[in-house]
Amino acid sequence: MAATYREIKADILGRITRGDWPPGSLIPGEMELAESYGAARATVNRAMRELAEDGIIERKRKSGTRVRMSPLRQARFDIPVVRREIEEQGAAYRYALVSSEAVVAPDWLRARMALAAGTEVLHLVCLHFADAAPWQHEDRWINLGLLPQARDADFATSVPTEWLMSQIPFSAVEISISATAADRALAAHLDCSAGDPLMMTERLTRWNDQTVTYVRLVHRPGHRMTTRY
Amino acid sequence: MAATYREIKADILGRITRGDWPPGSLIPGEMELAESYGAARATVNRAMRELAEDGIIERKRKSGTRVRMSPLRQARFDIPVVRREIEEQGAAYRYALVSSEAVVAPDWLRARMALAAGTEVLHLVCLHFADAAPWQHEDRWINLGLLPQARDADFATSVPTEWLMSQIPFSAVEISISATAADRALAAHLDCSAGDPLMMTERLTRWNDQTVTYVRLVHRPGHRMTTRY
DNA sequence: GAGTGGTCTAGACCACGCC
DNA sequence: GCGTGGTCTAGACCACTCG
Secondary structure, eight states: OOOOHHHHHHHHHHHHHHTSSOTTOEEOOHHHHHHHHTOOHHHHHHHHHHHHHTTSEEEETTTEEEEOSOOOOEEEEEOOOHHHHHHTTTOOEEEEEEEEEEEEOOHHHHHHHTOOTTOEEEEEEEEEEETTEEEEEEEEEEETTTOGGGGGSOTTTSOHHHHHHHHOOSOEEEEEEEEEEOOHHHHHHHTSOTTOEEEEEEEEEEETTEEEEEEEEEEOTTOOEEEEO | OOOOHHHHHHHHHHHHHHTSSOTTOEEOOHHHHHHHHTOOHHHHHHHHHHHHHTTSEEEETTTEEEEOSOOOOEEEEEOOOHHHHHHTTTOOEEEEEEEEEEEEOOHHHHHHHTOOTTOEEEEEEEEEEETTEEEEEEEEEEETTTOGGGGGSOTTTSOHHHHHHHHOOSOEEEEEEEEEEOOHHHHHHHTSOTTOEEEEEEEEEEETTEEEEEEEEEEOTTOOEEEEO
16 A cells, blocks of 8 residues: 555545545545555645646645536646747757847836836847747837846847846746737738737846846747647 | 745755856765755655756756756636636626527537538527637537537527536637738627727647537737746 | 755744634 | 644665766
8 A cells, every 4th residue: 555645646536536525625634645545644745736737626724625616727837948949849949130239218118127217228139940930029128227238238149038038047937828819010020910919028127126037939820839737 | 944845946046046056967865865954855855856846957867957048838728617707807798699509510610529421510609708808719619419408408598518518517629819900790799890800719638538618718909828937 | 976856754833813 | 623734854775877
């Protein structure tokens, strides 16, 4: 009866999917399960904790553990670094800078990045290619108040994402995904027609409660994000 | 120096963000950290395991633990049940069935769902409203070979998702997100113009290696999925 | 072979949340 | 109160992998 936490987790999940413990029902307590599996309570605890993280069950002190009514809670999507994403498909990665300009942040951007009036930002437009085909269009604004050294960085050769990671490797991020229509410029860069629907990823990066950079990544036509579980 | 795994995790993360341990560098071993925090190795292990799950560090036996080069690996998005999503905003949820029809699966669907030739499917079209406003358009196909009882279910009153969960509560799922353009019918249902860009979520649900249902959920114009970390 | 993380145990105390 | 999960400890053995 010696059991690993993986075996216990699989067994409990099996009982749930098999219908022995239907949604909403109460699962036996940790001590009881530990005894029936011939394992320590810590081992059962780990199995149960992971099932709770996976959104399968719900745990509460005193009341015990219940099977969730609706199991599909959240999905993880990989947010890959574009270079890797492309190279992992066996394509060659190429980067190109379209434009680079230091400007005073316009109102809409100041609001979005929570910047003080008059703050300067570096506005970059660049493209990422997989072999010859355009893969992603990047429209980025970097807070020059926080990162003045961005003025002197050579973004014709450094990929902004990679340069930024060398400056502030870890930070808080807010990611948002939506659908947008290609305007004329995007259509030209991404080799599609104006008005075509495109997926857009926006990312706000914060550091010490200040916004470092805001980026809009527009993916090539037909791009999908997929996940299994 | 008594420390909880949360404190240890926060402290390690702090050292990483502060730059004490830059990307790619080797972090001290569990025993060493346990001693310096005055904690048991199991406690340090839990902190480190979670940091690894979060994609901050990378662990390997024998070689030790390293800070990841690129921290942004994956993001979790909530995949809410539509009824909840709407009610949590304080709006009233309303469901409407547009059409329901049992048909032999067309070729494109057979390929996608991996069905045998001649398999019948129930094709449902329905709408989800938040107060008076259309929120989501649902186009669903249910495998009648696997779920013949779907013929007799009353989808004018039962929401398909909820009915399905009562039949097969737990299952393997493949989710995919993309951008699409509204056709005439979608535009009419979602109260927008034909050609408008819309987010679409597709979901394939499997059970015992058979596909139970395939659904296309098209979200209202302007819909976003957001996450922070 | 030896070092590092991966896991398990047996026991303990704590904290939340019902009654 | 008191039962349930949440966490910690000290020690042990195992498994992977590098040199």
